[in-house]
Amino acid sequence: MDPARFCSQSRLVIVAGKGGVGKTTVTAALAVMAARAGLRTLIVEVEGKTGLGAAFGRGELSYDEIELAERIRARTLTPDQALLEYLEDHGMRRLSKRLTNTGFLDVVATAAPGIKDILVLGKVKQLEREGDVDLIVLDAPAAGHAVTFLQSARGLLDAVRVGPVRTQAEQVQELLADPARCQVLLVTLPEETPVNEAVETADRLRERVGVHLLGIVVNGLYPPMRGIESAAALLEGVPADEAEPLRAAAAFRQSRNELQREQLGRLREGLALPQLRLPFLFSPELGPAEISGLADALTDSVGALETVP
Amino acid sequence: MTLAPLTRTRRVIVCCGSGGVGKTTTAAVLAMEGARQGRRAVVVTIDPAKRLADALGLHSLSNTPTRIEGDWPGELWALMLDTKSTFDSLVFKYAPSKTQAEGILRNRFYRNISAALSGTQEYMAMEKLYELHEEGGFELVIVDTPPTRNALDFIDAPRRLTRFLDNRIFRWLMMPTRAYLKAVNVATRTLLRTISRVVGAEVVQDAVAFFQAFEGMEEGFRQRAERVLHLLSDPATAFLLVTTPRADALEEGRFFAAKLEEAGIPVEALVVNRMHPRFARIGAGTLRERAADHAGSDLAGLYENLADFTQLVEVEEANVAELSERVRPAPLVRVPFLPSDVHDLEGLSELGKYLFDGGGEPAPVPGS
Numbered sequence: 001m002d003p004a005r006f007c008s009q010s011r012l013v014i015v016a017g018k019g020g021v022g023k024t025t026v027t028a029a030l031a032v033m034a035a036r037a038g039l040r041t042l043i044v045e046v047e048g049k050t051g052l053g054a055a056f057g058r059g060e061l062s063y064d065e066i067e068l069a070e071r072i073r074a075r076t077l078t079p080d081q082a083l084l085e086y087l088e089d090h091g092m093r094r095l096s097k098r099l100t101n102t103g104f105l106d107v108v109a110t111a112a113p114g115i116k117d118i119l120v121l122g123k124v125k126q127l128e129r130e131g132d133v134d135l136i137v138l139d140a141p142a143a144g145h146a147v148t149f150l151q152s153a154r155g156l157l158d159a160v161r162v163g164p165v166r167t168q169a170e171q172v173q174e175l176l177a178d179p180a181r182c183q184v185l186l187v188t189l190p191e192e193t194p195v196n197e198a199v200e201t202a203d204r205l206r207e208r209v210g211v212h213l214l215g216i217v218v219n220g221l222y223p224p225m226r227g228i229e230s231a232a233a234l235l236e237g238v239p240a241d242e243a244e245p246l247r248a249a250a251a252f253r254q255s256r257n258e259l260q261r262e263q264l265g266r267l268r269e270g271l272a273l274p275q276l277r278l279p280f281l282f283s284p285e286l287g288p289a290e291i292s293g294l295a296d297a298l299t300d301s302v303g304a305l306e307t308v309p
Numbered sequence: 310m311t312l313a314p315l316t317r318t319r320r321v322i323v324c325c326g327s328g329g330v331g332k333t334t335t336a337a338v339l340a341m342e343g344a345r346q347g348r349r350a351v352v353v354t355i356d357p358a359k360r361l362a363d364a365l366g367l368h369s370l371s372n373t374p375t376r377i378e379g380d381w382p383g384e385l386w387a388l389m390l391d392t393k394s395t396f397d398s399l400v401f402k403y404a405p406s407k408t409q410a411e412g413i414l415r416n417r418f419y420r421n422i423s424a425a426l427s428g429t430q431e432y433m434a435m436e437k438l439y440e441l442h443e444e445g446g447f448e449l450v451i452v453d454t455p456p457t458r459n460a461l462d463f464i465d466a467p468r469r470l471t472r473f474l475d476n477r478i479f480r481w482l483m484m485p486t487r488a489y490l491k492a493v494n495v496a497t498r499t500l501l502r503t504i505s506r507v508v509g510a511e512v513v514q515d516a517v518a519f520f521q522a523f524e525g526m527e528e529g530f531r532q533r534a535e536r537v538l539h540l541l542s543d544p545a546t547a548f549l550l551v552t553t554p555r556a557d558a559l560e561e562g563r564f565f566a567a568k569l570e571e572a573g574i575p576v577e578a579l580v581v582n583r584m585h586p587r588f589a590r591i592g593a594g595t596l597r598e599r600a601a602d603h604a605g606s607d608l609a610g611l612y613e614n615l616a617d618f619t620q621l622v623e624v625e626e627a628n629v630a631e632l633s634e635r636v637r638p639a640p641l642v643r644v645p646f647l648p649s650d651v652h653d654l655e656g657l658s659e660l661g662k663y664l665f666d667g668g669g670e671p672a673p674v675p676g677s
Contacts, residue, residue: 018329019327019328019329020329020557020558021329051557095500095503098500099500099504107473108508110421110422111418111421111508111512111513111515111516112421112508112509112512142328160512161509161511163506163509164506164507165507165508165509191650192649225614226609227606227611228611230607231611234607234608234611235608242589242591245589245591246589246611246612248586248588249588249611249614249618252588253614255648259648282620284556284625284628286556
């Protein structure tokens with residue numbers, strides 16, 4: 001599939017997955033791929049401290065939008081920031097400080113669970129509606145919180161029967177249910193537990209949230225390396241002190257490759273979604289050069305997908 | 310290095326670290342070692358992967374530990390933390406009457422607390438730890454911590470909950486009507502009216518009803534929270550930091566270490582899971598040169614491969630050394646990348662070998 005087409009399937013892409021699977025990496029690579037395809041892209045980060053800024057050679061992101069690269073803008077959007085903005089938009093600016101200082105915000109958030117998430121998603125919905133960009137990439141909260149986060153609208157519709165927050169929740173639910181406006185891109189690793197959790201998360205997102213899934217990115221696959229499969233023959237004649245570590249490292253990579261292939265198979269069986277693949281990075285730093293390489297890999301992977309008419 | 314002295318001498322071990330680094334598995338291995346040393350040990354898990362939960366005989370959330378039979382002189386127990394029912398039993402403990410406790414449990418606002426008030430799960434994990442330690446007759450309690458991003462929520466959580474329950478505005482609301490009208494100033498009334506307008510009046514009514522029902526119990530909760538905090542800083546309690554050599558996990562590890570230090574709590578052991586093996590003593594740079602010498606051949610691929618892993622391990626070792634230095638003199642235990650996830654008692658035993666005999670050294674270089 002053409003990357004521009006892939007990135008235009010919905011205006012908002014929510015990148016979701018458990019902690020440590022590389023959500024932020026995928027968010028960055030997807031944004032770069034979209035920008036290269038000519039789409040004006042906005043990255044929205046809801047947790048802070050994700051290292052997204054650093055991936056583009058910048059510092060931490062803030063509430064104020066900044067330009068990270070050509071056609072890529074980015075900002076944070078935390079519940080507190082969203083609340084403040086909500087109250088300001090509704091002419092209640094003076095109250096917001098009082099709500100926070102008295103600890104009252106916690107009381108309200110407990111009385112109406114999901115309200116913080118709704119405020120964030122409500123703001124994202126507003127950004128999507130404004131249409132200043134072609135694609136919004138949302139780096140969703142880590143851990144099991146992604147499902148709870150996206151489920152907040154439904155939950156709140158049960159708890160709150162009237163008022164502007166209910167309206168907000170209804171509009172968020174409409175957004176989540178419309179595949180032309182919003183889809184989720186899952187991220188996982190080719191390992192047993194992450195694969196199980198990805199399948200589980202996909203089911204929950206479809207059933208409990210009613211959101212459409214764009215695909216799943218399998219991150220951290222060892223790239224192919226020539227010679228690995230035929231190490232024994234190649235090492236004949238190589239001095240033993242070098243042959244032995246070469247053989248051991250080749251055997252290690254081969255066994256990891258097999259394990260990864262096995263997990264890819266399990267994932268394919270468990271989840272009928274387009275699979276995209278990103279390579280394992282041996283370099284420890286995640287900077288602009290690495291993100292660019294990952295965007296290349298993502299583009300290749302998208303290119304290999306068949307276009308569904 | 311070995312963690313055996315910790316499981317032999319401490320009464321409580323708290324495993325902390327970011328999500329996905331193998332905290333739950335490490336906690337289970339520690340408890341098993343306790344049982345092997347003849348102690349009555351229990352592990353409190355938060356969100357175990359399903360197969361590990363099955364191996365530990367944990368099929369659902371529970372409020373009481375399940376015993377795991379095995380070939381050890383002590384006892385091994387496990388439980389999967391049920392935040393809501395742990396909170397419920399606290400309510401029963403501190404409510405002056407059963408009727409009042411039941412009233413609280415029925416309140417919708419209360420039912421939301423365990424799921425929605427941030428820090429509640431963390432606090433209940435610590436509460437459960439305290440209960441098992443004080444009242445469960447366990448000699449060793451190991452607790453896994455929720456994969457929270459707010460690293461030390463579990464230390465702040467008890468106080469945060471009591472602050473929440475002490476909310477001043479609700480104290481006013483609980484006063485008899487006449488006094489209430491005097492005490493509640495205009496600003497507060499405006500605030501409440503506004504909140505009612507935004508989220509609906511019933512939401513506010515639920516909250517008010519909850520705080521009314523809770524009246525008189527705050528002191529009991531507060532004292533309990535203080536005792537829990539006291540236990541966390543007791544010398545019989547050890548905090549163990551679990552991480553992987555990945556940059557993001559180590560970054561969170563450093564953050565945890567700094568936060569614990571601020572709280573005056575030392576990290577007493579550092580466990581690094583999923584370390585890559587070191588295959589060669591030759592440096593990555595030399596190996597890249599060798600690859601260049603064989604450019605164009607398949608043998609170059611083998612040199613590149615070895616160079617990749619060597620480079621990776623060099624960085625991993627340097628990063629781990631830096632974190633280890635920061636938590637000195639805590640012992641450092643390395644656990645290599647294992648071929649599969651641990652999901653049975655045998656797997657836990659295997660893992661135990663790294664934690665309890667000789668896991669501290671870097672993986673041996675083949676042929677050396």
